[in-house]
Amino acid sequence: MKRELSCVEKKFKKESFLKKNGLSLVGGFVFFLFLVSGPGTAMAIPSFARQTGLSCAACHTVFPELTSFGRQFKLNGYTLTGIKTINETKTNKEGKKSKLLKLLSISPLSAMFQTGITHVSKDIPGTQNNNVEFPQQLSLFYGGQIAPHLGTFIQITMDASGTFGMDNTDIRYANSTKGKIPFTYGFTLNNNPTVQDVWNTTPAWGFPYTSSGVAPTPGTGPIINDLGGMVAGLGGYGLINHLIYLEFTAYGTAQLGINMPPDASATGVVKGIAPYWRIAIQHQWTKSYLEVGTFGMSTNMYPAGVTGKTDQFTDIGFDLQYEYPFAKGQFTLHTSYINEKQTLNASNASGDSQNLDNKLNQFKIDGSLFLNTGVNFTLGYFNTTGTADNILYAPADMDGSRAGVPNSSGILAQLDYLPWKNTKISLQYVAYSKFNGAKTDYDGAGRNASDNNSIYLQLWFLF
Numbered sequence: 001m002k003r004e005l006s007c008v009e010k011k012f013k014k015e016s017f018l019k020k021n022g023l024s025l026v027g028g029f030v031f032f033l034f035l036v037s038g039p040g041t042a043m044a045i046p047s048f049a050r051q052t053g054l055s056c057a058a059c060h061t062v063f064p065e066l067t068s069f070g071r072q073f074k075l076n077g078y079t080l081t082g083i084k085t086i087n088e089t090k091t092n093k094e095g096k097k098s099k100l101l102k103l104l105s106i107s108p109l110s111a112m113f114q115t116g117i118t119h120v121s122k123d124i125p126g127t128q129n130n131n132v133e134f135p136q137q138l139s140l141f142y143g144g145q146i147a148p149h150l151g152t153f154i155q156i157t158m159d160a161s162g163t164f165g166m167d168n169t170d171i172r173y174a175n176s177t178k179g180k181i182p183f184t185y186g187f188t189l190n191n192n193p194t195v196q197d198v199w200n201t202t203p204a205w206g207f208p209y210t211s212s213g214v215a216p217t218p219g220t221g222p223i224i225n226d227l228g229g230m231v232a233g234l235g236g237y238g239l240i241n242h243l244i245y246l247e248f249t250a251y252g253t254a255q256l257g258i259n260m261p262p263d264a265s266a267t268g269v270v271k272g273i274a275p276y277w278r279i280a281i282q283h284q285w286t287k288s289y290l291e292v293g294t295f296g297m298s299t300n301m302y303p304a305g306v307t308g309k310t311d312q313f314t315d316i317g318f319d320l321q322y323e324y325p326f327a328k329g330q331f332t333l334h335t336s337y338i339n340e341k342q343t344l345n346a347s348n349a350s351g352d353s354q355n356l357d358n359k360l361n362q363f364k365i366d367g368s369l370f371l372n373t374g375v376n377f378t379l380g381y382f383n384t385t386g387t388a389d390n391i392l393y394a395p396a397d398m399d400g401s402r403a404g405v406p407n408s409s410g411i412l413a414q415l416d417y418l419p420w421k422n423t424k425i426s427l428q429y430v431a432y433s434k435f436n437g438a439k440t441d442y443d444g445a446g447r448n449a450s451d452n453n454s455i456y457l458q459l460w461f462l463f
Contacts, residue, residue: 045153046422046462047108048073051144053082056421061330062368062376063424063462064200064209068289071198075184075239077174078144078151085145099148108144112137116458118212122451124398131214133160136458139167149175160213166229166256168195168204185238192228193251193276196235199291201319201336204228207366207380208412208428215454218384218408219399219436222340222362223313224297230255231270237278245293247278264305271300271310280319289323302346309346315339329372335365344392353392360386360406374418383409393437395444402444403437410434410449423461430454 049056052073056063059070066074073080081104088101114137123129139157146152151174155167174186194202203225211217235249251274253262262269280293296316303311317338324331340360347353366380390404410432417425435449436442442449 045110045112045141045143047110047141047143048078050106051083051104051108052080061332061370062416062418063422064205065332066198066200068284074172074198075174075186075237076176077149077172077186078153079149079174081145102145102148104145108142110141110143110462112139112141112460112462114138114210114458114460116210116212116456118214118457119455120215120451121453122447124216133213136160136210136213149173166191168192168228170196172196181241183238183240185236187234187236188247188249189232189234190249191232191254193224193231193233193249193297194295195228196237196247196249197278197295198245199280199293199319199321199334200332201291201293201321201334202295202317206336206364207334207368207378208414210426210458210460211428211430212454212456215430215456216398216435216452218406219393219401220360220386220406221384222315222317222338222360223299223301224315224317224338224340225362227251227299230268231274233274233276235276243281243283245278245280245282247276249276250274251276251297251299262306264307266302266306267304269302269306271302271306274299287325289321291321292319294318303350303352309349311346312343314341329370331367331369333365333367336363338362347392351391354389354404355387355392358387358389358392360384366412376416376418378412378414378416380412380414381410382412397443397445398447399436400443400445401436401438402442405437407437408432408435408449422463424459426456426458426460428456428458430456 048059059067059073061067084105086101086103086105087099089097090100091097113135115134116136117130117132119130137157137159139155142152142154144151151172153168153170155169156164157167158164169191171189172186174184176182176184188196190196192204194204197205200206230253231251232254233249233251235247237245237247239245251270253270258266274297276297278293278295280291282291294317299313300310301313302308315338317336319336322333338361342358342360344353344356344358348356361384363383364380366378368376368378370376384406386406388405393401393404393406395402410430412428412430414426414428431453432449433439435452438449440448
């Protein structure tokens with residue numbers, strides 16, 4: 001199911017696979033377990049833990065899922081400190097003091113390492129199976145307070161291709177007012193719509209939090225899923241009485257590696273401003289916690305260059321998060337639904353889509369059971385449907401659609417073990433009931449949806 005750059009998913013498609021060899025699945029798993037069986041000292045990224053003096057478990061159940069305290073820490077700009085700071089104050093003529101400097105006494109740096117092995121049910125033609133990504137991802141973080149009321153989460157990542165790049169970034173100013181109705185407010189400067197969100201239901205932080213870099217994946221999804229690193233946004237937010245959350249952020253193109261300002265050589269450039277909005281209501285009972293909300297974004301994008309017609313995408317999403325802690329652990333439920341309306345003025349005019357107007361729907365739900373022994377089990381379901389378009393979703397080996405539709409669905413099961421609070425070993429299984437529009441011969445070349453089922457074993461630690 002290939003799309004041209006006018007519908008940005010193709011830009012993010014993982015297309016590089018290694019040549020075939022004779023490594024067996026069992027042998028690969030044994031080799032991987034040998035690699036990870038030694039002791040490790042390996043987000044809470046650890047710099048937040050060092051800054052606050054609190055365990056990673058204060059902010060996370062199974063990282064990166066946030067606890068209630070973790071959500072408050074993020075909304076307050078990553079600025080809570082429990083260590084010595086370097087301070088400077090100024091006193092005005094009226095005797096009122098103001099802080100000019102509040103600098104952490106240690107540098108808030110952290111690192112993350114991920115490696116994994118993937119087995120696909122049926123070999124991808126012309127490639128090997130049972131691939132080890134070492135590393136799959138290696139990241140450096142600068143996270144924590146940098147000034148009074150100002151904090152940051154900055155991630156720089158090297159991926160499996162060996163390329164370094166700017167990853168998720170969220171720089172915040174936060175403050176609160178005193179009174180009968182508590183009000184926390186702030187401003188966020190970030191490069192990925194929903195990375196600033198504090199719930200694990202929106203695209204940036206939704207389950208699965210990691211996945212294989214080499215297993216086949218469906219060819220399309222809402223554009224809000226894929227704008228990370230392509231845009232930058234400045235917005236304001238507020239939490240009223242610990243109950244109602246409101247946010248509005250405006251995004252514009254901020255791609256690295258292209259001519260600046262963008263010119264005729266650029267692709268996937270956002271025209272003008274793309275607004276993003278978020279509304280959520282939360283409530284904490286004696287034990288149970290519930291959040292329900294909505295979010296959305298409207299984006300006009302040039303397929304190529306910065307002149308002529310644009311493709312318009314309007315995404316409207318709804319989400320729910322439920323938490324129930326008990327003596328030996330916690331049950332958590334996440335669900336989200338995104339409806340995307342596409343008006344493909346540029347793609348249709350250039351012959352890259354059959355229809356002028358298309359729709360795309362994405363539904364996800366997952367429930368997890370975490371035990372205090374460090375074991376976590378998650379079961380999820382996903383379903384994507386959309387308008388038939390025989391050009392946009394044309395037949396092609398592996399990633400095409402014989403039926404000309406983007407419809408894909410399946411289940412995802414994951415077992416996590418945390419031997420230490422900053423180390424996670426995960427076994428993930430993905431099973432497709434439908435892939436790019438069909439259960440059997442979905443690409444027109446004889447490949448079935450179940451051929452893309454995969455098993456993925458991963459080590460993930462932060463230090």
